[in-house]
Amino acid sequence: xxxxxxxxxxxxxxxxxxxxxxxxxxxxxAGVGVPLLxxxxxxxxxxxxxxxxxxxxxxxxYVEPGQLPPxxxxxxxxxxxxxxxxxxDVLLLLQRGYVDVGFMGGxxxxxxxxxxxxFIGSPQHPATRLPGTGGGNDIxxxxxxxxxxxxxxxxxxxxxxxxxxxGFLTGGNSRHDSGLVAGGMFRVVTDLGLLGFDExxxxxxxxxxxxxxxxxEVQANTGFELPTAPGLPTTExxxxxxxxxxxxxxxxxxxxx
Amino acid sequence: xxxxxxEISRRTRERDxxxxxxxxxxxxxxxxxxxxxxxxxxxxxxSRTPMAMVWALIRARRRDLVCARGISSSEGELLFAAGVSxxxxxxxxxxxxxxxxxxxxxxxxxxxxxxxxxxxxxxMGMRFRAGAMAVPFLPMRSMLGSDVxxxxxxxxxxxxxxxxxxxxxxxxxxxDFALIHVQRCDAYGNAQIDGLxxxxxxxALAANQVILTTERIVSxxxxxRRPDHTKIPFFAVEAVVEAPFGCAxxxxxxxxxxxxxxxxxxxxxLKPDAEQGIRDYLDHYFFEPKSWTEYLDRIxxxxxxxxxxxxxxxxxx
Numbered sequence: 001x002x003x004x005x006x007x008x009x010x011x012x013x014x015x016x017x018x019x020x021x022x023x024x025x026x027x028x029x030a031g032v033g034v035p036l037l038x039x040x041x042x043x044x045x046x047x048x049x050x051x052x053x054x055x056x057x058x059x060x061x062y063v064e065p066g067q068l069p070p071x072x073x074x075x076x077x078x079x080x081x082x083x084x085x086x087x088x089d090v091l092l093l094l095q096r097g098y099v100d101v102g103f104m105g106g107x108x109x110x111x112x113x114x115x116x117x118x119f120i121g122s123p124q125h126p127a128t129r130l131p132g133t134g135g136g137n138d139i140x141x142x143x144x145x146x147x148x149x150x151x152x153x154x155x156x157x158x159x160x161x162x163x164x165x166x167g168f169l170t171g172g173n174s175r176h177d178s179g180l181v182a183g184g185m186f187r188v189v190t191d192l193g194l195l196g197f198d199e200x201x202x203x204x205x206x207x208x209x210x211x212x213x214x215x216x217e218v219q220a221n222t223g224f225e226l227p228t229a230p231g232l233p234t235t236e237x238x239x240x241x242x243x244x245x246x247x248x249x250x251x252x253x254x255x256x257x
Numbered sequence: 258x259x260x261x262x263x264e265i266s267r268r269t270r271e272r273d274x275x276x277x278x279x280x281x282x283x284x285x286x287x288x289x290x291x292x293x294x295x296x297x298x299x300x301x302x303x304s305r306t307p308m309a310m311v312w313a314l315i316r317a318r319r320r321d322l323v324c325a326r327g328i329s330s331s332e333g334e335l336l337f338a339a340g341v342s343x344x345x346x347x348x349x350x351x352x353x354x355x356x357x358x359x360x361x362x363x364x365x366x367x368x369x370x371x372x373x374x375x376x377x378x379x380x381m382g383m384r385f386r387a388g389a390m391a392v393p394f395l396p397m398r399s400m401l402g403s404d405v406x407x408x409x410x411x412x413x414x415x416x417x418x419x420x421x422x423x424x425x426x427x428x429x430x431x432x433d434f435a436l437i438h439v440q441r442c443d444a445y446g447n448a449q450i451d452g453l454x455x456x457x458x459x460x461a462l463a464a465n466q467v468i469l470t471t472e473r474i475v476s477x478x479x480x481x482r483r484p485d486h487t488k489i490p491f492f493a494v495e496a497v498v499e500a501p502f503g504c505a506x507x508x509x510x511x512x513x514x515x516x517x518x519x520x521x522x523x524x525x526x527l528k529p530d531a532e533q534g535i536r537d538y539l540d541h542y543f544f545e546p547k548s549w550t551e552y553l554d555r556i557x558x559x560x561x562x563x564x565x566x567x568x569x570x571x572x573x574x
Contacts, residue, residue: 032354055378056301057453070353070517073302073328075452075510075571086454087301087327088382095379095398118375123408129366131358133405134328134349135378141399163404178402179414179423254355 008238010150010191011256013210015041015246016238018103018148018189022047026100029053029093029139032072034148035103036063037246037255044245051082053099055135057090059083065249091135094142097182102139106149108160111204111224113167113185113197115140115147116160123162133164140165143183151190151221158224168202175202192218194235198227205229211237258411259393259429266391268465274492278444283549286468286496287313290322290434296342297385297430297464298326299437301455303353303515306332306507307436309470309500312552315339315543325430327381327456330507331523334361338535339543343371346430348378356524360531377405380412380427385456387429388463394426401425435464437489438503440512442469443477446494449486452510452571458488466495470503472512502553502561513568516560 008016011034018038022028024047030039036054040063043050052061056073060082063069069076078084093099107130108116117136121127139145145167149155167185168175175184187207188195194208206218206228219226238246250256287310290296300306311332314322324336325346333350336342338361350373351359365371376384377400387395394413400406401414401423413426437457442448448469450457461467467489474497480487503509506516506523527534546552553561 056304057455070355070515071302071328073304073453073455074508075304075514075568078452078510079571079574084453086382086458087456088379088386088459091379091382118405123404126367128358129363129373131351131362132347132349132373132375133377137377137403137405138379138399141377141401141403163402166402169402175402179398180401181422182398 008243012246014148014191016242021146021187022050025049027051027098028101028103029099031104033105033255037250040249041246053090055087057085057087066251068254091138094138099143102143102145104136104147106147108155110157110160112171112202114160114163115165116162118164119162136165141180144186146187148189151192153221153223156222171202208233208235210235260431265431276445279446279497280444281496283309283313283498286498287317292320294434295323295432297432297435297460298324299457299460302328302330303507305438305509306504307438307470308507309503309549310436312543315341334359337361337365337371339539346374348376348381360527361535364531382456383427384430385459385463388431389459394428396424396426432464435460435467438470440472441475442471443475443480445491446497447480447487447491448489450488461489461493467493468496469494470498470500472501474499500549505556511571513564516564519560
């Protein structure tokens with residue numbers, strides 16, 4: 001975890017680190033919350049040619065500072081956009097292959113990158129009924145994924161209670177064999193570090209640590225054994241510029257509390 | 258099960274599809290919808306929600322409506338809590354991410370008092386599209402391998418007869434009624450939608466009958482000046498109701514944004530005891546007012562004006 005003196009919150013760190021993964025010229029399908037904010041941040045920092053899609057039906061969003069939408073379905077999503085279209089049609093662009101990166105938050109993830117946003121406990125008798133997939137299942141099924149989420153042991157579990165949005169399912173070729181021939185988990189960004197997936201086993205691997213975080217700390221906050229990339233690097237801390245642009249975008253700390 | 262084609266055709270044939278004026282009151286429109294009807298709800302999350310019609314159906318004490326919407330928000334909470342619906346087919350259901358997981362959705366589904374039938378967002382769209390096309394299903398490539406499809410006996414994973422690839426077939430959804438709110442329409446029901454259309458074009462054609470609420474009723478000449486803006490044809494429409502601020506406290510594109518302060522107060526009122534909180538809310542805003550105007554009066558001019566200023570600002574740039 002960042003030290004007491006750290007001049008940024010965990011959510012801000014998450015937004016900055018996520019934004020750095022997006023490259024200019026990509027087409028990114030962003031979910032609400034940190035993904036929407038991080039994609040907008042990337043657009044302002046280093047990706048003026050980044051095209052943002054929202055499942056509410058927006059192509060080429062350019063969200064205004066201080067005007068963050070409460071979901072991806074309100075008129076704020078369409079400001080200065082290139083196009084509005086039906087929700088079904090924008091989701092079909094994923095299936096058609098026009099999207100480079102899907103970018104979502106997550107409530108619970110497992111070692112193969114499967115995401116659960118439906119049920120804690122069994123579907124028949126859940127301890128908690130969660131809000132559900134929305135477009136999450138579609139995005140995760142059809143394109144390469146980046147997930148941004150808080151790194152907590154209860155969120156990083158060996159096996160999710162329910163696969164809402166598929167990662168690599170049970171690892172190996174299981175995703176492909178299930179009929180999901182495109183996409184898959186690419187990166188998981190957390191407030192502790194950066195994670196990826198082994199090319200063969202498809203298990204989650206720690207790729208980098210954020211400043212001031214140890215590998216032991218990441219493991220302690222993960223509910224399964226986490227292999228570590230050789231020569232584990234440390235990410236560069238958020239710069240003044242990144243933070244100032246981020247705070248300009250979300251002055252009310254709607255997504256970065 | 259999707260409706261048989263001859264049933265869909267028969268229903269359409271038997272409706273009066275002539276060019277006729279259909280303007281009526283909220284109460285009259287609510288009376289068209291019987292208990293147990295399947296009702297598609299237009300808009301998405303906090304956008305173009307047909308709140309005035311939801312308000313009228315709740316006041317009419319409708320029961321056992323099976324409701325379907327791409328993404329559901331507080332209208333779904335109110336339909337559950339008022340006892341109007343015990344079955345919502347949707348992809349996501351909570352007030353909105355900034356307010357956390359819906360306590361009403363949790364209370365009703367976890368106690369099995371109501372059902373939240375979860376399909377992916379695209380699956381909801383493909384189901385309405387299949388309904389609009391009058392085909393029993395459409396194929397798609399998501400939901401494979403997930404537990405979402407495992408909960409849905411109606412969705413079928415198949416091997417494509419042409420390519421051998423795995424595909425998911427989702428069944429058509431042909432609701433008895435579609436409730437859709439628009440910026441403007443004429444007395445015949447030619448409806449123009451500004452901004453995000455969501456799934457409303459498919460929903461309108463999938464449904465047997467469309468009940469339109471509209472910010473304003475304009476002349477047919479106005480419609481004919483911009484036919485490219487007309488998204489729903491009159492012959493699909495059964496009722497036209499003028500309901501200004503008809504989505505409040507949700508948004509209507511270019512007219513008003515969500516009433517954020519009102520939604521914050523609603524969420525706060527549900528915090529200590531969600532079920533008591535929403536009962537009080539229903540009493541105050543749904544059952545006690547004598548008219549839609551009085552509902553708006555209780556919401557209050559400051560919130561409405563603020564939302565309208567923000568809503569119209571999209572055209573200021």
